[in-house]
Amino acid sequence: MLKVLKFGGTSVGNLERIQNVANIIKKIKDEGHDVIAVVSAMSGETNKLIEYAESFSKTPKLEEIDMLLSSGERVTSALLSIALNEQGYKATSMSGREAGIVTDNSHTKARIESIDSSKMKKAISEGNIIIVAGFQGVAMNTNRVSTLGRGGSDLTAVAIAGAIEADVCEIYTDVDGIYTTDPRIEPKAKKLEKISYDEMLELASLGAKVLQNRSVEMAKKLNVNLVSRSSFTPEVEGTLITKEENIMEKPVVSGIALDKNQVRVGMYGVTDKPGIAASIFTSLADADINVDMIVQTVGVDGATDLDFTIPTTDLEICKNVMKNFEKDARKIDYNESICKVSIVGVGMKSHTGVASKAFSSLAKENINIRIISTSEIKVSMIIDEKYAELAVRSLHEAYSLDK
Ligand code: ASP
Ligand code: MG
Numbered sequence: 001m002l003k004v005l006k007f008g009g010t011s012v013g014n015l016e017r018i019q020n021v022a023n024i025i026k027k028i029k030d031e032g033h034d035v036i037a038v039v040s041a042m043s044g045e046t047n048k049l050i051e052y053a054e055s056f057s058k059t060p061k062l063e064e065i066d067m068l069l070s071s072g073e074r075v076t077s078a079l080l081s082i083a084l085n086e087q088g089y090k091a092t093s094m095s096g097r098e099a100g101i102v103t104d105n106s107h108t109k110a111r112i113e114s115i116d117s118s119k120m121k122k123a124i125s126e127g128n129i130i131i132v133a134g135f136q137g138v139a140m141n142t143n144r145v146s147t148l149g150r151g152g153s154d155l156t157a158v159a160i161a162g163a164i165e166a167d168v169c170e171i172y173t174d175v176d177g178i179y180t181t182d183p184r185i186e187p188k189a190k191k192l193e194k195i196s197y198d199e200m201l202e203l204a205s206l207g208a209k210v211l212q213n214r215s216v217e218m219a220k221k222l223n224v225n226l227v228s229r230s231s232f233t234p235e236v237e238g239t240l241i242t243k244e245e246n247i248m249e250k251p252v253v254s255g256i257a258l259d260k261n262q263v264r265v266g267m268y269g270v271t272d273k274p275g276i277a278a279s280i281f282t283s284l285a286d287a288d289i290n291v292d293m294i295v296q297t298v299g300v301d302g303a304t305d306l307d308f309t310i311p312t313t314d315l316e317i318c319k320n321v322m323k324n325f326e327k328d329a330r331k332i333d334y335n336e337s338i339c340k341v342s343i344v345g346v347g348m349k350s351h352t353g354v355a356s357k358a359f360s361s362l363a364k365e366n367i368n369i370r371i372i373s374t375s376e377i378k379v380s381m382i383i384d385e386k387y388a389e390l391a392v393r394s395l396h397e398a399y400s401l402d403k
Contacts, residue, residue: 001167002034006157009043010174011231012076022083024234025129034124038134038157039080041072062107066147073133081131091129101137103146110146112137115163154215162222169224175210176230177239180401181256185392188402195254196244202344202378203257244346252347252354253399258392259340263315267306269330272299276328283321289314293373307371339388342380343395355379361398367391
């Protein structure tokens with residue numbers, strides 16, 4: 001098999017950890033597989049480099065930032081290759097450019113445009129293990145090094161796996177897979193053997209941060225089988241993220257996600273006339289604010305209430321934008337003490353009574369649900385933040401996820 005492996009910052013956090021990664025790679029190579037490993041910078045390194053740059057300038061040229069940040073991944077790729085060579089394994093490091101990764105020209109948040117995998121294929125056919133510096137490519141117009149945005153090494157790995165048609169892309173972090181919910185909240189959480197791309201995307205965007213969202217989207221598009229596993233316990237299998245068709249037994253609910261970084265914006269007594277919602281949400285979109293749930297109540301006496309949620313990080317910008325709409329509402333308020341709990345599962349599509357079970361389980365705990373939204377494979381509920389953990393645990397139990 002041809003395996004693309006990706007090792008994140010904590011997996012290569014010091015020299016001992018890099019040796020540990022070398023051991024994982026050696027074992028896979030000894031089993032007879034071809035290996036392309038993509039590496040992140042040692043943990044903390046990228047942040048340190050950003051601080052260095054900021055100590056000289058608040059507005060450095062983005063091309064220079066890319067030159068700087070791309071060095072972190074190159075250090076790890078070279079060190080890992082040196083370690084493997086010394087231990088009798090044929091290995092070669094490659095920068096993004098050498099790996100044939102061409103991006104657009106948006107320095108510091110570049111998108112991969114194409115990958116010319118001929119150089120990698122040649123190196124593999126010559127028996128090499130390839131160690132690619134993640135998170136970077138070359139900008140097509142300027143021909144300068146570019147980076148893919150924070151956490152971008154996942155993207156490098158998935159894109160390479162897609163381009164070279166690898167059998168699997170294994171993402172090694174410090175957690176050993178995807179769980180039915182956060183084990184720190186519910187110790188009875190179980191590791192999932194398989195999960196579909198769409199469920200993973202919902203769980204990730206809902207607050208379970210194991211894989212970078214963009215990389216899961218790309219894996220879905222390119223049909224790359226992703227595995228989430230740990231470099232700290234490489235003997236443990238991990239979770240396969242794959243096409244829905246590859247999952248035989250589809251649980252109705254696969255997982256419970258919690259997102260505490262949400263603010264509920266309430267607009268009361270909004271003038272009930274055409275165009276108001278359009279202008280509010282256009283302004284929010286123009287300010288790059290990610291509006292999530294939106295609820296508008298039935299208008300009474302020419303006025304209506306409008307509620308929506310945004311990420312906590314967008315609160316200040318949102319308040320600024322909303323100043324322009326104060327005249328259109330009786331009152332606008334912001335509630336930060338809320339959270340969003342969601343149940344996610346592809347099996348929901350073909351089952352009834354899934355949502356009502358969630359509502360009953362929260363009712364039993366006397367938890368009031370303030371906003372509900374549903375899609376084909378999820379039900380999200382906004383509740384008071386103080387009930388977050390209790391809600392997660394009671395939902396986890398209601399759908400027997402500990403079984
Ligand atoms: N080193 C980069 C970052 O910290 C990319 C990565 O780790 O994926 O964001
Ligand atoms: Mg990372």
